[in-house]
Amino acid sequence: MDYHQLQEEVKAYAKEIGIDKVGFASVDVFGELKARLVRQEQLSYQSGFEKGSVEERTEPARLLPEAQSIISIALAYPSKMKDAPRSTRGDRRGIFCRASWGRDYHDVLRDRLNKLGEFLKEKVPEVKFKSMVDTGELADRAVAERAGIGFSGKNCATITPEFGSYVYLGEMITNIPFIPDEPVDDSCGDCNICVDACPTGALVQGGQLDANRCIAFLTQTKGFLPDEFRSKIGNRLYGCDTCQTVCPKNKRKDFHLHEEFEPDPELVKPKLKPLLSISNREFKEKFGPMAGSWRGKKPIQRNAILALAHYKDESSVDELIRLMNEDPRPVIRGTAAWGLGKIGTAQAFEAIEQAWEKENDESVREEMKKGLDFFTNSY
Template sequence: MKNKEKIIKFANSIGIDTMGFTKCRKFEELISEYEYRNLNRFKVEFEEEEIEKRINPFLIMEEGKTIISIAIPYFHEDNKKVNNFSKYTVGEDYHLVVKKYLQLICGYIEELGGRAEAFVDNNPLPERYIAYLCGIGFVGKNNTFITEKYGSYIFLGEIITSLNLASDEPIDKDCGECNICIKACPQSLLKENKIENNFNKCLSYITQKKELSDDEIKSINGRIFGCDICQDVCPLNKNAIESNFSEFKALPFMVEDKIENIIAINNNDFKNKYKKCSCGWRGKNILIRNALIKYKHKNKMDVDNIEKNINSPYIKDYYNRLFKR
């Protein structure tokens, strides 16, 4: 059995059934797109500034020969019970969960005599484009990566290895004439030509920003972290198969906590609850701020008990903007 087949078999044994392989190379075909997006200020603050770092995997592993793209599904029916949070945030932090499984594969690759490094959102490479080259799906008009089995409810991870493994071919599929997500986007940011999509306007991004304008406060419209609209309306997600990874099932507090609980959360509760989820990476105050905005949207004006619990100048500023004008 060849190394590629051995790696696929091992991945299957730990529950991973969606993966592909492509040659490790510089993705110079993306330079003009990145230059255009930088020029038009479409890049969001979380993206890498230097284009060379985005297209050159050899800066990460000089002896890299193959990039393996892996998709791990996160959708569970129970996650629909959680309001105000994107589905990907309601279980355990995917950075840790996906990395755990990728490291198991890396360990196996090392047993085969290769070097391997795993990445989950912690490298500047174009993971959706790499996944496309690996043949495991395609990039939709809403810029999510869509697989046949799990729709877009997936996390992507990459492994760069020194093993020279046969490449897969991209699949010949796209969204066709469907524009449902474009019409459904509350920010009207999605365009037919994906390069024109300005994700600085995306509600998912706005809920994670440190500072919000008055218009952005209004646009959040009660969301606490993320936005799933373009995924929820996608026809290719209607029959998405439920995840076999129990780690991504909604944690109990995600279902049970009320807005008031989030507003009043202390450091210890945050550490024991939301810090365990991917929505915790931006810190406690972002969640409290967005919960305050949600409270305002619900027309709750009994704010005396809330005000006395505020000890952060950052939260106090948003409290005053929302309730004291």
């Protein structure tokens, strides 16, 4: 078989089905990545969302014993929203990061990879492959870097020459010996803007991320948000774009190539107060198709409370009092109490004091104490 010809056909078909960039990589062990992952474990910089062992994440043959090459794909997504609604006093809004705009990218990229797999089956009936998007064992960015999709920037994102870092990544390990592409040269140079701009110092240094301090990770956790990050989250409901939006490589990068990724402004920049009373069914119907819904409504609601506290939104006090008194989830009751203290009205403090008398959960009582301390410390 003429594998060079097949490779050209794969490139042409990829473009035909809406893959913006495709590259090919060897299945050699990702040695540099392995050393970095071991170091990340030693420093406790991992988020806990990672799948597989260090070996599985860096040795493609462990995932497909017949592996001979990896196909890496990239799809560009928009960086700007048309007709974005404004957040106004008394009617504040939160924000989902750009990577959660439109339909869940996992579904879209899996669709493209499935089509690519069917194409390969037609050409090579005995083909074997394994596809992954984000939640697989392989590190998408390491594969993309080796396949010439882009280079790994200091912000730990894959930066492509064409689309900046606003790309989704996926890959397919195959038993076909495709010719590897050449990597793209790293061009961050002396620029350190992303590291300096990181709100929580999660970018320890260029190319090294402490995931436990990253707002993108923190917005997805389900427990109480650690105190030190509550003033940093702002109105973010899911994810964080800071290290991308400040990157010079992303200047004027805004591609609207896929209808699936176009944002619904009312969903990606939703009003905060309605989120506090949204039912499970309504949440699933409205936000279910978005990547940012994967952890359910609890983290989104907690973050909405923190955003209202950030704005000191007095119009939300009644609803926060209801949550503090009635919500069955300690994290929501406690965060509501903290938020009430942050907003700081007399009604809010009186409500916290009254709720304190009947609250039995120690974690919630601790948050109530923090809320009351705002009042004490203001005098």
